[in-house]
Amino acid sequence: MKPARTRFAPSPTGFLHVGGVRTALFAWLVARQTGGQFILRIEDTDRAREVKGAETHIIDSLRALGLDYDEGPDLPGDYGPYRQTERLDTYKTWAQTLLDAGRAYADPYSPEEVQSFREQAQKAKKPFLYRDHRPEQQPAWDGKRPLRFKSEPKAYDWQDAVMGKLHAGAEAIDDFILIKSDGFPTYNFAHVVDDHEMAITHVIRGQEFIASVPNYLNLHEALGFTPPVFATMPHILNEQGNKKLSKRDGAKDVLDYLKDGYLVEALINFIASLGWNDGTTQEIFSREELIERFSLDHVQRSGARFDERRLEWMDGHWIRTLDNDTVYSRCGGFWPESAKDAPEDYKKQVLDITRERLKYLAELPQQTDFFFVDLPVDPKLIDNHKQLKKMDNQELKAMLEQAKASLEQSDFSPIDLSKRLNQLLEQTGQKPAVLFSLIRIATTQAPASPGLADTLAVLGKERSLKRLHTQLDALK
RNA sequence: GGCCCCUUCGUCUAGUGGUCCAGGAUAUCUGGUUCUCAUCCAGAAGAUCGCGGGUUCGAAUCCCGCAGGGGUCACCA
Numbered sequence: 001m002k003p004a005r006t007r008f009a010p011s012p013t014g015f016l017h018v019g020g021v022r023t024a025l026f027a028w029l030v031a032r033q034t035g036g037q038f039i040l041r042i043e044d045t046d047r048a049r050e051v052k053g054a055e056t057h058i059i060d061s062l063r064a065l066g067l068d069y070d071e072g073p074d075l076p077g078d079y080g081p082y083r084q085t086e087r088l089d090t091y092k093t094w095a096q097t098l099l100d101a102g103r104a105y106a107d108p109y110s111p112e113e114v115q116s117f118r119e120q121a122q123k124a125k126k127p128f129l130y131r132d133h134r135p136e137q138q139p140a141w142d143g144k145r146p147l148r149f150k151s152e153p154k155a156y157d158w159q160d161a162v163m164g165k166l167h168a169g170a171e172a173i174d175d176f177i178l179i180k181s182d183g184f185p186t187y188n189f190a191h192v193v194d195d196h197e198m199a200i201t202h203v204i205r206g207q208e209f210i211a212s213v214p215n216y217l218n219l220h221e222a223l224g225f226t227p228p229v230f231a232t233m234p235h236i237l238n239e240q241g242n243k244k245l246s247k248r249d250g251a252k253d254v255l256d257y258l259k260d261g262y263l264v265e266a267l268i269n270f271i272a273s274l275g276w277n278d279g280t281t282q283e284i285f286s287r288e289e290l291i292e293r294f295s296l297d298h299v300q301r302s303g304a305r306f307d308e309r310r311l312e313w314m315d316g317h318w319i320r321t322l323d324n325d326t327v328y329s330r331c332g333g334f335w336p337e338s339a340k341d342a343p344e345d346y347k348k349q350v351l352d353i354t355r356e357r358l359k360y361l362a363e364l365p366q367q368t369d370f371f372f373v374d375l376p377v378d379p380k381l382i383d384n385h386k387q388l389k390k391m392d393n394q395e396l397k398a399m400l401e402q403a404k405a406s407l408e409q410s411d412f413s414p415i416d417l418s419k420r421l422n423q424l425l426e427q428t429g430q431k432p433a434v435l436f437s438l439i440r441i442a443t444t445q446a447p448a449s450p451g452l453a454d455t456l457a458v459l460g461k462e463r464s465l466k467r468l469h470t471q472l473d474a475l476k
Numbered sequence: 477g478g479c480c481c482c483u484u485c486g487u488c489u490a491g492u493g494g495u496c497c498a499g500g501a502u503a504u505c506u507g508g509u510u511c512u513c514a515u516c517c518a519g520a521a522g523a524u525c526g527c528g529g530g531u532u533c534g535a536a537u538c539c540c541g542c543a544g545g546g547g548u549c550a551c552c553a
Contacts, residue, residue, distance in 0.1 A: 011553050046552055111551070118550090125477035127549045146551050163481070172479060172549090180551040187553045211480060211548040234482075235546075241487085244546075270488095273501095277489060281500040300489080302482050303546070310488060310502055320515075357514035367513085385512090418510095425510075436511035448513030 003036035004201045008062070008069070009191060011043045012054035015253035016061045018306060019206070019236045019245045022271045026233065027204040028067045029272075029294040039198060040072030042083045043191065045184040061255050065264055066287065071198075079198040084190050091185040094193050094223060095147055095178055103150045103222040104178060106141035109133070131175040147179040149189070149219060156214045161202070161231035161296040163210070172214040192216055196225045204231040204296075231296050234275055235303040245306055257311075261334050261361025265322065266315035275300040284317060312359045319361075324352045336365035338372035346371075349458045353450040367448070371458065374467060375445035377474040382441060387434050393475045396438060399428055400475070403439050404468045412461045417453040442471035 006027035010020060031038035040062065042055055059074065071077030081087055098104035107114075114130070121128035131151060141147050153170035160166050178189040185193075195203055210232050220227045235244035238251070245251045257267055269285050277300075278285075278293045285293070319327055328348050339347060350371045357367065369375070382388045388396065406420045406427075421436065428435055436452050443464050449455050456464050 009553090013553080043553065049552065107551085114551090121549085122477085127478045129549080166480080168480065174549085177551050182551075184551090186551070191553085207481070207547060208553085209548090213480095232481085237546090239487095242545085273488070275488090279490075281490065283488090283501055304489090305487060307487050307502080313502060316515090354514095356516090359514095381512095422510080432510040434511080438511085440511060444512090446512085449511095450514085452511065 001034045002201075004030050004034040005037045005039065005199050006031045006202045006204060007039040007041050007195070007198065007200050008067075009041040009043050009194075009205075010058055011046065011049065011187075012058065013046075013049045013051050014054055014247055015057055015255065017245060017247060017251035018254060018271055018274070019251070021061070021065065021067075021254050022236065022274060023204060023206060023233055024062060024067050025065075025268065025271055026231075026276070026294070026296070026299070027202070028069075029290055030202055030204070030296065031070075032291045033294060036201070037070040037077075038067070039077070039079070039200070040069040040075075040082060041194060041198070042073055043187060045084050045180075045187065045190055047085075047182075047184070057255070061253075064255060064258055065268060084185070084194065087190075087194065088183070088185075090197060091179065091190055091193055095185075095189075098149070098178070098222060099141060099147075101222070104141075104147050105135075105138040105150055107146040107148050107177070108135050108137075108139050127171065129171070129174050134175060143179075143183060144181060146177045146181050148175045149178050149215075149222070151175050151215070151218050152222070153218075156217050158213065158217060158227075158230065160210075160213075161229050162234075162299045163232050163301055166210070166213070168211075168214045172211065173218050174215065176215055188212065188215065189219070192219050192223070192225070195228055196220075196223070200228050202229045202231055202296075204233065206233050207235055231299070234300055236274055237303045237305045239306060239308070241305045244303070251306075261330075261364070262311065262315045263318045263322070263327075263330060263361075266311065266318040269318070270311045270314045274304045274306065284314075284321075316359045319358050320356050324348060324355070327351060327355055331361055331364060334361040334364040336369045336372060338369055342372050346458075353454040353458060357448075357450070370444045370446045370449065374463070374470070377471060378441075378445050379474070381445065381447065382438075385437055385441070387431075388438060388441075391434075397472060397475050399430065399435060399438055400442060400468060400472055402428055403435070404465065404472070407456075407461070407465060407468070410461065412457055412464070414453050414457045417456050421453060439468075443467045 008024040008027050010016070028038045040059070044050055055073065062069065069075065071079060071082060073082045095104060117130070117133050118128045130148070131153070139145065151173045153173040155167070155169045157165065157167045176188050177186050179185050213230060217227060237243065238245050254267070258264065265286065268287060268290070272285060272290050272294070273283065276294065276298055279298055325348070328351050331351060335347065350368050354367055358364065382396070403424055406424055410416050410420050425432060425435060440449060440452050440455070443456060443459060
């Protein structure tokens, strides 16, 4: 496949949610797979909707996800600038070309007049077409009025890399606005010019644009441009499955998933699998595998629901699969407060025996706190235990004393600990459910922990024995 | 309302005329793994392939119609 130039072209109106990220990811994959370029272009022509800081936020998100771009507003390339508001001259030039060719005209109507045309159409239950009102005499374009495209309506058949063969009749084509009265171009005009000027080969975008493609095709002809490959993504639906995922509807900022401790590997894998598969039953894909296997024609045509439980499973999978040091490197701020002064080596050991029960890193504090701080004795742990609650304190103490005596002799290596724990089972004649539960409760004071021998080994001799003492005192 | 797109277990999906009275994953339930919570393993349950016609020896797969859902018809992208 020839090197593709793809782009992600968000408007700086807020954060990125999974829908936007998926579009960016697929565009990025196509570029990386073909050895081409991935471009970030900021579509900031609607000044009213622009949100301060959004561009930076979007860039941070792409960086955090590892979707590196080759050219962008902060990464100049041969086709810049990469912000539309900095490209106004380009749009003017092409607008003039259209004007000269008689393919653009100034809109003589007031917004109110256009609105009344629209309402007429609505009342008549017909689609609104501005060209039904195309004026005979157009005033000269003074830059204060909207500039409209003089379309040449006709039917189009085209190929979409995802949707396949697509068709639309002439009624889909209208005299849309090229340049607004504020002098800024519309998306419809600007993106066509930019994609051409930036030599974009694949336009990958959401389904909401599919109805406008005939207009874009018509504009391409008027400008003498060769259209790029179009690839239309299905929507990602909300959890209820009744509407497309949107910020208003509670869609989360992808950066928030990272902040909750979801691994990028999992996030990328999950988002890719929402609407794409490689035709096999494989579910887990690394970034490298995605680059290798991704293909637009395997992208689903129907919308997919965003199911957070599936993301949790996938994240747990990646936490378990990646090597300990890699996972450790992501744990930074997720450790409990109590771990603040703990040595790195100790935290790595804790992570190693804990991570198989993590769904995401934000669970770290609740699952590891007892490794770093001596929690107060919690009588409920025994009182609520099915078997331990039936035993009196003397019995419990006797058991703990025996355990203590043996553990005092141990070097606290996992092997020796396992051996001694087994011996204790024989000595006491107790079942693991009783003996191990008691030792576990005494040494952790936590409702859940990793396996007993591992836990003791990591806690170490001094701390483990101290906690046994504390529990013994509490049983008096 | 016009135009366009979509429709397989709760969810994500495999499937492009026969090996599919539909496979995998997840979620749920059950059992097992020396304690807990997980993991892991085994198993169960779960889809009349949106509905109705047709073509064919044979259809989830092809054709037609219908229904439902979504998108669009902005000086938003």
